[in-house]
Amino acid sequence: MSEKKIYVIGHKNPDTDSICSAIAYANLKNKIAGEELYVAKRAGHTNRETKYVLKTFGLKKPGYLDTLEPRVREVTMRTTKGIETETSLKKAWEQMKEEKLRTLPVYKDGTLAGLITQGDIARSMMEEHASTALSSSRVSCRNIVETVDGQLIVGDPDKVFAEGKVAIGAANPEVMTQYIQPHSMVIMGNRADAQIGALERGADFLIVCLGSEVFESIKELARQKNCNIIVTPHSSYKTARLINQAMPVRHVMYSGDIIAFQDHDFVKDARKTMTKKRLRYFPVLDKNGEFLGMISQRNLLDLEKQKVILVDHNEKTQSVDGIDSAEVLEVIDHHRIGGIQTVGPVYFRNQPLGCTSTIIAQMYRENGVEIDPIMAGVMCSAILSDTLCFRSPTCTPLDEATARSLAQIAGIDPEEHATKMFQAGSQISDKTEEEIFYQDFKTFSVEGYLMGVGQITVIGNEMVEELKGRMLDFMGQILERTHLDMAFLMLTDIMKESTELLYKGDSSTVDVPQVVASAFGVEAQENFASLPGVVSRKKQLMPSMTIAIQNM
Numbered sequence: 001m002s003e004k005k006i007y008v009i010g011h012k013n014p015d016t017d018s019i020c021s022a023i024a025y026a027n028l029k030n031k032i033a034g035e036e037l038y039v040a041k042r043a044g045h046t047n048r049e050t051k052y053v054l055k056t057f058g059l060k061k062p063g064y065l066d067t068l069e070p071r072v073r074e075v076t077m078r079t080t081k082g083i084e085t086e087t088s089l090k091k092a093w094e095q096m097k098e099e100k101l102r103t104l105p106v107y108k109d110g111t112l113a114g115l116i117t118q119g120d121i122a123r124s125m126m127e128e129h130a131s132t133a134l135s136s137s138r139v140s141c142r143n144i145v146e147t148v149d150g151q152l153i154v155g156d157p158d159k160v161f162a163e164g165k166v167a168i169g170a171a172n173p174e175v176m177t178q179y180i181q182p183h184s185m186v187i188m189g190n191r192a193d194a195q196i197g198a199l200e201r202g203a204d205f206l207i208v209c210l211g212s213e214v215f216e217s218i219k220e221l222a223r224q225k226n227c228n229i230i231v232t233p234h235s236s237y238k239t240a241r242l243i244n245q246a247m248p249v250r251h252v253m254y255s256g257d258i259i260a261f262q263d264h265d266f267v268k269d270a271r272k273t274m275t276k277k278r279l280r281y282f283p284v285l286d287k288n289g290e291f292l293g294m295i296s297q298r299n300l301l302d303l304e305k306q307k308v309i310l311v312d313h314n315e316k317t318q319s320v321d322g323i324d325s326a327e328v329l330e331v332i333d334h335h336r337i338g339g340i341q342t343v344g345p346v347y348f349r350n351q352p353l354g355c356t357s358t359i360i361a362q363m364y365r366e367n368g369v370e371i372d373p374i375m376a377g378v379m380c381s382a383i384l385s386d387t388l389c390f391r392s393p394t395c396t397p398l399d400e401a402t403a404r405s406l407a408q409i410a411g412i413d414p415e416e417h418a419t420k421m422f423q424a425g426s427q428i429s430d431k432t433e434e435e436i437f438y439q440d441f442k443t444f445s446v447e448g449y450l451m452g453v454g455q456i457t458v459i460g461n462e463m464v465e466e467l468k469g470r471m472l473d474f475m476g477q478i479l480e481r482t483h484l485d486m487a488f489l490m491l492t493d494i495m496k497e498s499t500e501l502l503y504k505g506d507s508s509t510v511d512v513p514q515v516v517a518s519a520f521g522v523e524a525q526e527n528f529a530s531l532p533g534v535v536s537r538k539k540q541l542m543p544s545m546t547i548a549i550q551n552m
Contacts, residue, residue: 004304006329009041009203009320011313013291013441013454016050016421018042020382021311021356022062022377025332026377028360028390029309031369041065042319047439049425049457053381056417057374057410069322072284073263074268079291080104083249085113088143093121093149103281105291106253112283112291113272114255120477124252132166134185134244137251138162141205141228144185147246148207148232148239154219154527161185173197187239192218197226207243209236227387231539263292268325271300312356314338314348317443332359335538354392354399357382361402377410381421388494389418394539398509399526422494426457427478428467433474437489445541446549449510450483455490455537464491473525475504484513492535499534501541510552518550 007365008026010018022040029038042063082105106114142161150544169188182202190212211233260283261270281294305327315338330347357379364371382404387395407414475487486505505512513524534540
């Protein structure tokens with residue numbers, strides 16, 4: 001069995017750095033490990049800028065991961081082929097013993113029809129059955145032959161024992177006629193007169209014990225009377241003890257409200273259901289209703305957590321859903337240290353740089369791993385995006401030097417490549433308001449206020465005015481349907497090195513214009529303010545907003 005993959009994943013609503021860092025770091029870890037153990041994932045949709053970068057360097061976008069909450073399909077299942085409804089109790093019991101199972105799924109025409117447990121079979125054997133119990137179960141001749149290890153020497157193998165009683169033909173023929181009724185099943189020895197008497201009384205089945213020979217004349221009479229004759233090597237006592245085990249499992253199985261899990265169900269939901277029921281094993285079905293296996297509470301306890309490496313973030317609010325259910329191995333980031341909590345110690349690398357990919361490029365060199373042109377192009381693109389082509393105040397000399405070095409390996413001109421990236425990212429004509437707002441979006445908690453901040457690149461005043469008209473009403477709707485106290489959208493013109501800040505807030509709890517005016521010393525309108533020189537959410541917007549809120 002191959003080792004479980006380790007996911008390398010960035011934050012929700014990923015930007016170019018988040019996606020490219022995941023790709024580059026997964027590649028580095030695989031180079032070091034010497035196998036494809038690490039897989040880049042994404043926690044949201046890729047924006048146009050990122051799509052342009054991936055297309056330029058011939059890469060597919062990482063697979064989408066909506067949650068790290070484990071699903072039932074990740075649990076180790078007890079696999080079994082199951083049994084059909086007509087299978088005998090004896091055969092079901094033998095299969096359970098052989099496979100060391102306590103529960104078997106039961107099918108009818110390929111569909112799950114019920115469950116049968118060892119307890120069900122044991123109870124059926126311990127109960128005192130009426131002599132008509134076997135016929136009431138409509139047991140087949142094939143089950144009878146199989147159960148008593150017999151051989152059908154006369155009759156129809158598809159015949160069903162559907163009426164009459166089970167009787168032991170140990171008395172003389174005169175006595176037997178008093179208790180053998182038509183359509184009975186008679187377990188008997190080698191006495192020809194007793195066999196004839198049972199046939200004359202209209203028996204449907206004769207089971208002849210100890211492998212005794214049956215005369216041809218009796219066989220012929222049985223054919224005339226439409227009676228099946230089965231010869232078993234067992235004694236009358238053992239045959240009588242075995243016979244009820246020929247019952248089909250459908251007669252004793254549980255077929256009521258069957259509790260089965262879908263393979264895509266969350267483990268946490270399955271665990272809640274299991275604690276309310278006394279069943280030991282539960283069936284798992286795929287989306288087409290096909291049986292996959294059985295799981296128990298013990299299987300859930302033994303579930304291995306999904307291992308992940310977080311890049312370009314370290315706050316729980318920005319992480320993929322279900323992060324608490326995963327095992328975080330590493331964090332590689334360049335943002336402030338937030339609220340991710342881990343069970344044990346992890347490798348945590350956080351540097352005050354403009355881009356996570358700058359850190360990862362360092363790690364390539366530290367580990368002596370050569371950077372190929374594709375990975376160089378990917379990491380260079382991330383740095384150009386996060387530093388706004390070296391114009392952001394978050395950009396350090398190391399960021400720029402790293403990006404220019406990577407550009408040489410990738411064979412690109414950084415300024416020309418950045419311009420094409422930003423042009424691809426600034427196309428909004430066919431985007432919805434929701435796509436625009438969440439294109440590069442993060443949440444922050446400051447003094448009990450939850451703030452959502454989106455940022456997009458714009459070119460020219462015309463685009464700014466168009467977005468003002470489109471986005472303000474939508475941002476108001478966002479406040480109504482989320483837990484945000486304030487919503488912001490940065491319209492950042494890289495060439496002018498300025499931002500038009502759109503905002504909405506709950507006026508009953510916070511005066512957003514006052515916060516903005518206090519933070520930047522500008523005249524703040526009701527829903528927007530011009531912020532010359534502000535281009536960075538991390539280095540300029542959030543630090544100033546945090547201080548302003550704290551001073552309120």
